[in-house]
Amino acid sequence: EVQLVESGGGLVQPGGSLRLSCAASGFTFSTYSMNWVRQAPGKGLEWISYISPTSSTIYYGDSVKGRVFVSRDNAKNSLYLQMDSMRDEDTAIYYCARMGGVGRNWFDPWGQGTLVTVSS
Amino acid sequence: EVVMTQSPATLSVSPGERATLSCRASQAISPNLAWYQQKPGQAPRLLIYGASTRATGVPDRFSGSGSGTEFTLTISSLQSEDFAVYYCQQYNYWPPLLTFGPGTKVDI
Numbered sequence: 001e002v003q004l005v006e007s008g009g010g011l012v013q014p015g016g017s018l019r020l021s022c023a024a025s026g027f028t029f030s031t032y033s034m035n036w037v038r039q040a041p042g043k044g045l046e047w048i049s050y051i052s053p054t055s056s057t058i059y060y061g062d063s064v065k066g067r068v069f070v071s072r073d074n075a076k077n078s079l080y081l082q083m084d085s086m087r088d089e090d091t092a093i094y095y096c097a098r099m100g101g102v103g104r105n106w107f108d109p110w111g112q113g114t115l116v117t118v119s120s
Numbered sequence: 121e122v123v124m125t126q127s128p129a130t131l132s133v134s135p136g137e138r139a140t141l142s143c144r145a146s147q148a149i150s151p152n153l154a155w156y157q158q159k160p161g162q163a164p165r166l167l168i169y170g171a172s173t174r175a176t177g178v179p180d181r182f183s184g185s186g187s188g189t190e191f192t193l194t195i196s197s198l199q200s201e202d203f204a205v206y207y208c209q210q211y212n213y214w215p216p217l218l219t220f221g222p223g224t225k226v227d228i
Contacts, residue, residue, distance in 0.1 A: 035218075044207065044220055044221070044222045044223050045156075045164065045207055045209075045220040045223075046220070047218040047219075047220070050215070050216075050218075057215075059215055059216040095163055095164075100169075104169070105152070105211035105214045105218070106154035106166060106169045106209065106211060107154075107156075107164070107166065107209075108166035108169075108175060109163075109165075109166070110163035110164050110165070111163060112162075112163050113163055
């Protein structure tokens with residue numbers, strides 16, 4: 001069974017940092033592009049980061065550019081999101097999601113999400 | 121920038137009825153559109169990609185159609201488990217733009 005499990009969420013003060021992790025299983029992780037998508041409480045979905053299978057290509061959404069850094073460890077089947085200089089508006093559930101492959105730029109599956117709360 | 125809009129914001133229907141959800145893009149994106157279902161407290165689930173192809177395991181009461189800038193998700197006969205929020209997503213302008221619509225809530 002393909003599975004993505006996020007961890008690392010929690011309460012962080014404005015200006016602080018947090019590192020999220022996503023553990024993948026049930027598929028050949030090293031051959032898939034991965035993404036982070038977030039959802040503020042009661043709001044819609046916002047794509048924030050993409051990383052290619054070999055980490056050679058990385059993209060960020062405008063709202064997080066310069067403050068977040070995505071990485072992956074294919075040997076550990078893991079995806080990471082380092083978030084710095086955090087703001088109140090970064091409060092959200094953060095999902096990792098697999099992209100389908102070349103030309104298959106939709107998200108399937110998604111992890112269950114990890115909640116990040118930015119508050120003093 | 122590609123802006124995605126969805127209508128209506130909320131759709132109230134009865135079990136067994138047909139539901140029609142709309143998604144509009146500010147620029148042509150055909151056929152690079154996906155639909156997702158999100159139930160309360162759950163992650164989104166892929167329903168449709170390529171505007172009209174059902175994802176694995178998705179019941180055939182779900183169908184997608186449309187082209188250019190106008191797309192539709194139809195649920196032919198609503199079941200109790202279909203009450204959820206539905207999002208469309210364009211990937212025509214990827215990279216680097218991946219844009220979701222604001223969602224349509226289908227409730228009883």
